[in-house]
Amino acid sequence: MEEIIERTRNMDFHHPFTPYDVQQQFMHTVYNVLEQGNGQVGILESPTGTGKSLSLICAALTWLRNHKKHAYEISVDTAASSFKNEPDWVVEQLLKRKRAEIVDLWEERESNLRKIRAKEAMMEERENKRRRHGERNFGREAKDDDEDDEEEQWLLDEQDDRDAPRFSDVDKEEIGDRNEGDQAKIYYTSRTHSQLTQFVSELRRPAFPPSVPDEFLKSHEDHEAEAVKHVPLSSRQRLCINPSVARLGSLSAINDRCSELQQPKSKDRCQFVPNANNLGPTHQFRDNVLATLPDIEDLHSLGKTFQVCPYYASRTAIPGAEVITLPYPLLLQKSARDALGIKLEGNIVIIDEAHNIMDAIANVYASEICLGDLIRARLLLEVYVKRFGKKLKGENRVMVGQVARVIDGLRTWMENALNIKADQGIVDPNALLKHKGIDQINLFKLIDYIQGSKLAYKIEGYAAHIESQGDAKPARPFSSTPVLHTLLSFLVSLSNLSSEGRIFYHKVGEKDHQDIKLSYLLLSPTHVFSSIALKARAVILAGGTMSPFEDYTAHLFPNLASIKITTLSCGHVIPAANLCVWTLSSRLPKSAVNRVEFEFSYQKRSNKTIIHELGLAILNICTVVPDGVVVFFPSYGYLEEVVGIWNETDSTQPTSIWDKLQNKKAVFSEVKGSSSDDLLEQYSKAILGDDALAVPTNPPTRARGALLLSVVGGKMSEGINFSDRLGRCVVIVGLPYPNINSPDWKARIEYIESTTLKRLTECETPRPHNEAIAAAKQAARDFYENACMRAVNQSIGRAIRHRNDYAAIVLVDRRFGTERIRGKLPGWIQGGLIKDSENGGLGQMMSKLSGFFRDKQQGS
Structure with a gap:
């Protein structure tokens, strides 16, 4: 390890800007983890605003290019060893030829990609000229074939037809480029589509030296920088260009219909799927992908341009790719990795926004179904059997009957459970399966049948067809509630029950119209994540707020030796003077006699005195903090409770705290289920001005900026940017522990x-x-406390977003003053904590905040 650190001490990571010290530290750590390989894991925290994505790119791509160079050098050295009995001049000539072959192949490939990029640039310029001259551009669109109205299309295939090979079984080997398949790759995944798109835009910034060793290129002085080869992977839902399939809406329906249209006997075989008849367009698609650093939208457009399916054709570009981006589910599910041809062995896995990873794994494997879903599923089945029952033969007849039994059995249990007094609880799977003889059915075989026969798609598709006929309207895209696909997902969970999973029931709705829901929860991510960590060369878990770190080592890879785990908590790029963190334990200092401590535990937080004291504290904060103040509460219910008390008045307090707050700033409050975009727009405009919409319904006449009351774990607590004037102060009220009694x-x-x-x-x-x-x-x-603190740290991270930003952070609860809780804050927050602030009171805090913002305003 020391040797690697020394070797990389002065390494150029080809960062497009002059990197800060924390970025250099971050890049060195990433590089060292990748260089060690052998199943190494890096858990790295770099605050938002420190250029984390670009640092990941520069470190990982620098390592990859160096790794490729080393592989070329090894191939030449290996060749040299086979010529050891030849004269030196013969060996030198043979090695010279070997190096020249490597360079020629590399130059030919890069030259072809450069030509494609030049052509793309020319076409883009031509398109821009057309737009400037007001011309319309008619792109080539796949024609929407008339929908087949014959009901026979919904009839289940016989077993022989279902076993017919599809693209994924045969053609991908013929049209894929396997020459570069063994080269190391970087698999980068993040939580949302927008985060992946942002990563691609960052990927376009830096330039890296060629992957061929410099000494091989001595005779090619005019060589250019080698562009990064990137392939984005996504679902059919985002990439399908067949109008008759894409319009189905639901992912499960699209998947089933796509698979069905690849059957050899299908009269409507999809013309876009890559095969031996469209090798040319498929290869053009592949080469354009590797030449142009596309995002998902670009991939979809390329598919339309070459009239080839981007979902399948993108796989042909994987062997030549260096960076492959994909959303969480495609990486976390083994079945998805296998379907896409993703091989983790010897490759790098980078998981960004990794504070979400344990929840993401649970969500990928979660499933649920309501009693109402089962009732609808049974009705759809009856309609289908009434029409096609006499045509169902052999296995089809038996399996459709078993599906009906499963629905009836689950429905019986759920109807009985409505009489249970408790609104929620854990379900005994044996009790769940005893009705209607479900426990006698081979669920594995039934699931395989439903998936292979496309039963869910056929039944729901026929139901939509019948409904459209009855309405005398064009066929609807698809059922908005694909209940049979929901049932299938739940059966998959039911068949995989182990010590790591549980089934729960939860009553929903009002008494008169009560429904009940069954849900499956994966309790541990260990098995799922271990299958990734044990195969990859190295795994990087990176995020803006990864603290506390213990959960990742304890629950993602508990059996991994500590020597294989590297952790890093970077400082922020802002100067220390740009951050002020205060722990407010009470409105009064520790020495005061009548001191009321802030403790927003479940037992104490409804105390009106504490809520009143909190209101006065926030009112004072709004007096000295310019522009935007964001306050995060533990839950929506508590936020409503607090606002209700702040609105109260009496003879001693004729003006409510709520009115006083509105006289200081425009006040906005997050409501559960409401649009975060609209609220953020209103809040932003109240601070930045510029639009009449910024004014709330009852605008304060003396407002200075705005106050936003939000919720930890709500829509405003993650992914929202409160930079600069939008977030000069973030206030955290209490510790948002999950409900331990749930x-x-x-x-x-x-x-x-x-x-x-x-x-x-x-x-x-x-x-x-x-x-x-x-x-x-x-x-x-x-684990329970860490879940709480991860949510707190995410909310805190909303404020400081770049090097020149500044903000105050106020932690309102005496427990933030304890060493245990303080130690679970991110390192950069701990560094900004005012020493012994938990012993001071509101007066001392106001003095500190006043001086902090006065200095900042004078400095600007």
Whole structure:
């Protein structure tokens, strides 16, 4: 490790700007983890605004190009060893020829890609000229074939037809380029489509030296920088260009219909799927992808241009790619990786926004179904069997009957469960499966049949067809509630039940119209993530707020040796003087006699005195903080409760706290389920001016900026940018612990305790039983507390967004003053904490804030 660090000490990472010290530190750490390989894991925290994505790109691509150079050098050295008995001059000539072959192949490939880029640029300029002259551009669109009105299209295929090969089984080997398939690649994944698009835009900034060793290129002095080769992967829902399929709307319906249109006997075979008949357009598509650094929208456009399916054709570009971007589900599900041909062995996996990774794994494997879904599914099945029952033969007849039994059995349990007094709880899977003999059905075989026969698509498609005929309107795209696909997802979860998963019931709706929902929750991400970490050369988990780190090591890869894990918490790029962090434990200092402490625990937070004191504290903050103040509460329910009390008046307090706040700033409050975009626009315009819409319904006459009341874990707490004037102060009210009495959290706590206890008592050096029990309980408490602190840290991170930004952060709760909680804040926040602020009061804080903002305003 020391050797690697020394070798990279003065390395040029080809950053397009002059990197800050924290960026240099971040890039060196990433490079060192990748260079060590052998299953190394890096858990890296770099605050938002520090250029994390660009630093990841520069470190990873620099490593990749160096790795490729080294591979070329090894290939030449290997060739040299086979000529060891030849004279030196013969060996030198052979090696010279070998180097020239490598360079010629590289030059030919790069030259072809340069020509494609030049052609793309010329076409783009031509298009811009057309637009400037007001000309219309008629692109080539695939024609929407008339929909087949014959009901026979909904009839289930026989077994022989379902076993016919499709593109993914045969043609991809013929049309793919396998020459570069063994070269190392970087798989980059993030949570949202917009984050992936932003990453691609960052990927276009830097330029990297060629992947061929410099000494090989001595005779090619005029060589250019080698462009990065990038392939974005996504779902059919985003990439399908067949209008008759894309308009179906639901992902499951699109997947089923796409698969169906690849059957050899299908009379409407999709003309866009790559095969031996459209090799030319497929290769053009592949080469354009590798030449142009596309995002998903570009990929979709290229598919339309070459009239070839971008979902399938993008796979042909994977062998030649250096960077492959994809959303979480495509990486986290083994079935998705296999379908896309993703090989992790020897490759790099970078997971950005990785504070979401454990929740993302749970969401990918989660499923749920309501009683109302089952009732609708049974109705659809009856309609289908009434029309096609006599035509169903053999396996089709048996399996359709089994689907009906499963629906009836689950429905019986759920109808009985409506009489249970508790509104939510854990479900015994054996009790769930005992009705209607479901436990006698081979669920694995049934699931395989439903998937292979496209039963869900056929039944729901026929129902939509019948409904459209009855309405005398054009056929609807597809059922807005694909209940049979929902049932299939739940059956998959049911068949995979293990110690890592639980099923819960939850009553929803009003008493008179009550429904009940079954949901599957994966309690542990360990098995899912281990399958990735054990195969990849190295894994980087990166995020703006990864603290606290313990959960990742304890629950993603608990059996990985500590020597294989590297952690880093970067400081911020802002100067220390641009951050002021204060822990407000009480409105009065510690020495005061009648001191009321702020503690917003579930037992104490409804105390009106505490809520009143909180209102006065925020009112004072609004007096000295210019522009925008954002306050985060533990929950929507508590926010409503607080606002209600702030609106109260009495004889001693004729003017409410709410009115006083509105006289200081324009006040906005987040409402559960409402649009975050509209609220953010109103809030922004109240601060930045410029539009009449900025004024709230009852505008304050003396408002200075705006106050936004929001919720930790709400829409405003993640992904929203409160930079500069929008977030001069962020206030965190209390610690937003999850409801530990909810069935899912009870199950999580129980699972962590039992698995930790098992690990500590069954290892090579087992702990004493009592000590192991105490450690297991502490592990569960840490996981529970860390979930709370990750949410807090995400909210805190909304404020400082770039080097010249500045803000104050106020943590309102005495518990923020404890060493345990303070230690779980990000390093850069800990560095900005005012020493002993938890012992001061509102007066001392006001003095500090006044001086902080006065200095900033004078400095500007």
